[in-house]
Amino acid sequence: xxxxxxxxxxxxxxxxxxxxxxxxxxxxxxxxxxxxxxxxxxxxxxxxxxxxxxxxxxxxxxxxxxxxxxxxxxxxxxxxxxxxxxxxxxxxxxxxxxxxxxxxxxxxxxxxxxxxxxxxxxxxxxxxxxxxxxxxxxxxxxxxxxxxxxxxxxxxxxxxxxxxxxxxxxxxxxxxxxxxxxxxxxxxxxxxxxxxxxxxxxxxxxxxxxxxxxxxxxxxxxxxxxxxxxxxxxxxxxxxxxxxxxxxxxxxx
Amino acid sequence: xxxxxxxxxxxxxxxxxxxxxxxxxxxxxxxxxxxxxxxxxxxxxxxxxxxxxxxxxxxxxxxxxxxxxxxxxxxxxxxxxxxxxxxxxxxxxxxxxxxxxxxxxxxxxxx
Amino acid sequence: xxxxxxxxxxxxxxxxxxxxxxxxxxxxxxxxxxxxxxxxxxxxxxxxxxxxxxxxxxxxxxxxxxxxxxxxxxxxxxxxxxxxxxxxxxxxxxxxxxxxxxxxxxxxxxxxxxxxx
Numbered sequence: 001x002x003x004x005x006x007x008x009x010x011x012x013x014x015x016x017x018x019x020x021x022x023x024x025x026x027x028x029x030x031x032x033x034x035x036x037x038x039x040x041x042x043x044x045x046x047x048x049x050x051x052x053x054x055x056x057x058x059x060x061x062x063x064x065x066x067x068x069x070x071x072x073x074x075x076x077x078x079x080x081x082x083x084x085x086x087x088x089x090x091x092x093x094x095x096x097x098x099x100x101x102x103x104x105x106x107x108x109x110x111x112x113x114x115x116x117x118x119x120x121x122x123x124x125x126x127x128x129x130x131x132x133x134x135x136x137x138x139x140x141x142x143x144x145x146x147x148x149x150x151x152x153x154x155x156x157x158x159x160x161x162x163x164x165x166x167x168x169x170x171x172x173x174x175x176x177x178x179x180x181x182x183x184x185x186x187x188x189x190x191x192x193x194x195x196x197x198x199x200x201x202x203x204x205x206x207x208x209x210x211x212x213x214x215x216x217x218x219x220x221x222x223x224x225x226x227x228x229x230x231x232x233x234x235x236x237x238x239x240x241x242x243x244x245x246x247x248x249x250x251x252x253x
Numbered sequence: 254x255x256x257x258x259x260x261x262x263x264x265x266x267x268x269x270x271x272x273x274x275x276x277x278x279x280x281x282x283x284x285x286x287x288x289x290x291x292x293x294x295x296x297x298x299x300x301x302x303x304x305x306x307x308x309x310x311x312x313x314x315x316x317x318x319x320x321x322x323x324x325x326x327x328x329x330x331x332x333x334x335x336x337x338x339x340x341x342x343x344x345x346x347x348x349x350x351x352x353x354x355x356x357x358x359x360x361x362x363x364x
Numbered sequence: 365x366x367x368x369x370x371x372x373x374x375x376x377x378x379x380x381x382x383x384x385x386x387x388x389x390x391x392x393x394x395x396x397x398x399x400x401x402x403x404x405x406x407x408x409x410x411x412x413x414x415x416x417x418x419x420x421x422x423x424x425x426x427x428x429x430x431x432x433x434x435x436x437x438x439x440x441x442x443x444x445x446x447x448x449x450x451x452x453x454x455x456x457x458x459x460x461x462x463x464x465x466x467x468x469x470x471x472x473x474x475x476x477x478x479x480x481x
Contacts, residue, residue, distance in 0.1 A: 018377065
């Protein structure tokens with residue numbers, strides 16, 4: 001399809017969608033409505049399951065099977081991205097050069113890195129109590145680790161980033177979610193049903209299976225994001241792909 | 254209940270308008286490396302909006318993903334493709350036997 | 365009548381259409397991925413605004429009474445996982461863009477079309 005035809009088609013479709021969507025919005029319950037039947041039921045179920053953070057209870061208990069699907073998409077996307085980038089990366093001839101950084105920046109990074117990592121672990125571990133959980137904490141952990149790159153250089157990041165281990169951790173954590181679901185089957189109930197003791201409301205050990213799955217998801221998200229960023233950083237910092245290599249060979253001739 | 258808006262709703266309105274405006278700017282910014290910066294601002298605006306809408310969990314993950322991970326990925330991709338194009342140009346020059354035939358070493362160094 | 369009325373939902377619709385407009389008119393696949401991120405954020409805005417309850421607090425009971433009124437947690441749970449999953453999908457798309465550039469030395473969708481035809 002030509003460019004102009006495509007854009008014309010877009011304007012036609014956009015006009016129809018805009019009109020129908022606006023009509024639908026006008027008939028929706030207004031913003032801030034008091035009627036939330038699903039929300040009310042989810043809250044009641046959460047309090048029954050003695051989990052303080054409703055979101056975590058929904059994600060890792062009430063609709064844990066859906067989250068398993070989401071988590072598989074995440075795993076598949078990480079796998080696909082690394083498989084696509086693996087073919088042209090790893091040019092071992094080039095080593096990242098040490099970079100000079102201001103001492104104050106280095107000190108700032110050295111002080112902040114443990115704090116940031118600890119914050120990430122805290123967010124994962126308290127997912128059943130306060131806002132947080134495996135998905136958020138995993139992202140915090142992954143970005144926190146890259147403080148080493150900001151405050152020092154790529155070699156420092158490589159030293160604190162065991163990539164092989166993280167690759168495996170990603171897969172093991174993704175598998176752990178699936179296996180944890182089997183606990184329900186062993187206990188004679190549904191797959192991924194929360195069968196662990198629910199504990200005392202508003203304590204770290206409350207929520208039964210929720211903190212356990214949270215930890216698995218936290219490890220998976222953290223290692224997945226770190227691995228993906230590692231491949232992208234490698235590509236950018238010192239990969240010469242097939243085209244560059246070919247040109248270089250010609251230059252040598 | 255009706256008629257008077259709560260402070261929360263006023264803040265939500267402001268955050269919504271901010272998000273709509275920044276989202277539009279992000280689309281109209283055609284240069285990807287500039288767009289990455291606008292997307293980071295959009296991520297921040299969305300995190301703000303979600304906080305006002307009483308969704309701290311979503312705001313937390315949006316803050317990490319929207320302001321850090323996605324813009325960083327875009328920046329890295331842009332740099333990778335630029336350095337590749339730079340290499341290709343240098344390669345062509347080498348083929349023509351130009352004065353600067355020192356081989357294609359157009360990779361980006363540190364940060 | 366409420367101050368905002370259907371405006372929050374319309375903002376979500378606007379983000380979707382603007383994002384798709386960018387996708388359709390984009391001449392650079394990296395820019396297109398960025399536009400997709402904008403379009404994707406419209407779903408979060410729609411979900412969370414639909415779930416808002418006037419006077420409600422965050423659905424976390426660690427420091428509030430179990431009887432306090434909260435906003436709808438179901439939509440928040442839906443949006444939460446998607447935010448993070450969306451980031452990795454963005455990474456996958458950008459990896460595809462890098463591979464496309466390796467193969468065809470261009471990331472302009474129109475020129476890629478021309479290559480095929």
